[in-house]
Amino acid sequence: MTTVRHEATVPVAAAGRRFDQSLAEMFPDYSRSRLTGWIKEGKVLLDSARVAPRHLVRGGEQVVLEAELEAEVDAQPEDIALDIRFEDDDLMVIDKPVGLVVHPGAGNPAGTLLNALLHHSPALAELPRGGIVHRLDKDTAGLMVVAKSMAAHTALVAMLARHDVHRQYEAVVLGTMVAGGTVDQPIGRHQHDRLKQGVRDVEDGGKEAVTHYRVRERFRAHSVVQCNLETGRTHQIRVHMAHLGHPLVGDQLYGNGLRLPRGASQALIDALRGFRRQALHAEKLAFEHPVTGESLEFDSPRPADQEALIEALRADTVLHPIED
Incomplete structure (x- = not known):
């Protein structure tokens, strides 16, 4: 475990606010729930005294925080290879392969990205979700950013909420789409199938x-x-592509089955029938480093199976040109 110690003065502008609220603003590297727990355990003192989280501060008091960073996750480290595209003291960018589950869960208690990260950097156990701030589905390949410090974790979560992280994907979908656009439809848990999400009203x-x-x-x-x-x-x-009537190729959850063009070659039939995952790839990730301010941008090469699928579709188009 890592012991942390901080001393600070409550800002005068915080007068009249709850102690836990003020503390969260003073120490943004830690979650409010963690700070509240430390207050209750007597690990944060206000003018050398224990107070309740709801105590109202007057401003100018001295705060001393001394606590141990306990593990936030209980997964076990496993020696699983990682494709690390960038790493420093605050974060790393991973190119996740197809088939790798991000978090342990029902049916996947081990062998996940989190297990691999804990082996690579054991200190990640002290961060919420092991530093993972966003996720990809098991069968989606591509780029993910992982926090390595609490400062980076807090900042990246806020950046994602503000849409300050550029995430670009490539998908192969059913149907011939004419033009691009925007899908602005709220998403929530499916009403009848707990494994699925669906377009649902905010209400x-x-x-x-x-x-x-x-x-x-x-x-x-x-x-x-x-x-x-x-x-x-x-x-x-x-969900959004399926909502448009163009589900992803190979998507067993949201798709509507195999679609073979008339006169398709055996090579195309084999490519489509053999594609057993959703054809989705997180190909680009760009953001400003939350600590240094450096502009970072990463590209991931298209997975071999998705490349082969697209090549088969191109070959079919040569044999059967599209009439515009």
Whole structure:
């Protein structure tokens, strides 16, 4: 465990506020829930005295915080290879492969990205969710940013909430899309299937979700689409594309089955039937370093299976040109 000690003076501007609220503003590197716990345990003193989290400060008091950073996660470290695109003391950028689950859960108690991260950097156990501030589905490949310090974690969570992290994806969808656009539809838990998300009104539990998309390539019965996220809801691109009537190729949860163009070659039939995951790749990640202010931008090469799928669709278009 790591012991932390801080001394500070309550700002005069905080007069009349609760102690826990003031402390959260004074020490933004720590969550309010963690600070509240430390107050209750007597690990934060106000003018050398223990006070309740709801105590109202007057401004000018002396605060001494001395506590141990206990583990926030209980997953076990595992020696799993990581494709690290960038790393410093505050964060790392990972290129996640297809098939790697991000967090342990039902059916996946081990062998996850979190287990790999804890092996690579054991101190991540002291951060919420092991430093993972956003996630990708198991069968989605591509770029993720992981916090390594509490300062970076707090800042990255806020940046994601403000839409200050640029996240770009490539998807292969069913149907020939004519033009790009924006899907501005709230997303929430599906009413009848707990494994799914769906478009739902805000009044019915939906949360704001915005996806911008543009068509890169059109084929006879499929399209390659670039998607840029403003928000980061669970399964957002998969739900929004399905809402448009263009679910992702291989998406077993939101798709509507295999679609073979008339006269498709055996190579295309094999490529489509053999693609067993949603055709989605987190190809670009760009943001301002939350500590240094450096502009960072990363690109991930298209996974081999998605490249082969697109090549098969291109070959089919050569044999059967699209009539505009």
